[in-house]
Amino acid sequence: MAFRRMRKVEEAEYRAFIERNSYVRIGKNRIRLNTIPPETFSPPEFRPEEWTLWSFPERGEWATHHSAYRGNWSPYIPRNLIEKYTKHGDTVLDQMMGSGTTLVECRLTGRNGIGVDINRETVMLAMNKLDFSLPDDLQKTEGRVELFIGDARNLDMIEDSSIDLIATHPPYCGIIKYSSSGKKGDLSQLKLPEFMEAMKGVASEAFRVLRENRYCAVLIGDTRNRRHYVPISVGVLSVFLEEGFVLKEEIIKVQHRTRSSRERWKMRSYDFFKIGHEHLFIFRKPACGEDGEFKLSRKWW
Numbered sequence: 001m002a003f004r005r006m007r008k009v010e011e012a013e014y015r016a017f018i019e020r021n022s023y024v025r026i027g028k029n030r031i032r033l034n035t036i037p038p039e040t041f042s043p044p045e046f047r048p049e050e051w052t053l054w055s056f057p058e059r060g061e062w063a064t065h066h067s068a069y070r071g072n073w074s075p076y077i078p079r080n081l082i083e084k085y086t087k088h089g090d091t092v093l094d095q096m097m098g099s100g101t102t103l104v105e106c107r108l109t110g111r112n113g114i115g116v117d118i119n120r121e122t123v124m125l126a127m128n129k130l131d132f133s134l135p136d137d138l139q140k141t142e143g144r145v146e147l148f149i150g151d152a153r154n155l156d157m158i159e160d161s162s163i164d165l166i167a168t169h170p171p172y173c174g175i176i177k178y179s180s181s182g183k184k185g186d187l188s189q190l191k192l193p194e195f196m197e198a199m200k201g202v203a204s205e206a207f208r209v210l211r212e213n214r215y216c217a218v219l220i221g222d223t224r225n226r227r228h229y230v231p232i233s234v235g236v237l238s239v240f241l242e243e244g245f246v247l248k249e250e251i252i253k254v255q256h257r258t259r260s261s262r263e264r265w266k267m268r269s270y271d272f273f274k275i276g277h278e279h280l281f282i283f284r285k286p287a288c289g290e291d292g293e294f295k296l297s298r299k300w301w
């Protein structure tokens, strides 16, 4: 199947868009575009995570970060990944970037960023969140960021083995819809079997563009159907291991203040537990000649 090709969104297209629009429409939500300069540019007292359990009750509001884009991730997640797995000047890819949280962190930490999303309005929102100037001391080390409309299954404008870190966050199948129904290529419109098939394409392109011995982090959540657990994350883990990645970490991320259908249960008591966590898998692309090594962290079942 042929997937949409990447198209770079230039500054002029964004400027024309914000001339005509003060909101973007994402699924059923309207989000205001904003050009108020940020007051802070870094997290207060950032302490890198050390354990495999992450919890950010204060999701992080520095720079232009805010929670208006449904299901966006806390900026502490890309901040931790960038600090642990990259150095200054490295290139970070988020091929399902949503409101651009990862890309804002790239700029602030002096990493170059590539952001892709299937939805043009979403890309405009991400550009809006990147539309601010850094103070003089950060400008010297500022990362360069490029945004594209495209499909994570076809990263045709990215060369093989050119990315130093992938930090990405797919839709959790259809739990939150990111476009009006029928939008071609939007993974949030798919039923579970088709979603898993689509994730194979995402994993294959991720493997192609990542440098050897570098990391690919994927945040994914599970759901419930007819009062039983649906382990979307197990499917996604399998797909990435089948592609050839090796599992470096599984981090459990505690969820706070979720608005997803996962907690839309009205009864006073339930015969199940409400889901309050997500899985952050960190995969490594093995180096040439590593075949057969780390076999217990590959797909062995």
Ligand SMILES: C[S@@+](CC[C@H](N)C(=O)[O-])C[C@H]1O[C@@H](n2cnc3c(N)ncnc32)[C@H](O)[C@@H]1O
Pocket: 069, 071, 072, 073, 074, 095, 096, 097, 098, 099, 100, 101, 102, 116, 117, 118, 119, 122, 150, 151, 152, 153, 168, 169, 170, 171, 172, 178, 185, 186, 187, 188
């Ligand atoms: C969970 S959101 C990402 C949120 C992001 N981490 C943030 O902080 O805003 C998933 C994103 O994947 C995008 N998406 C869905 N299907 C896609 C595809 N085939 N290729 C690229 N992006 C896609 C959606 O438009 C949505 O913005």
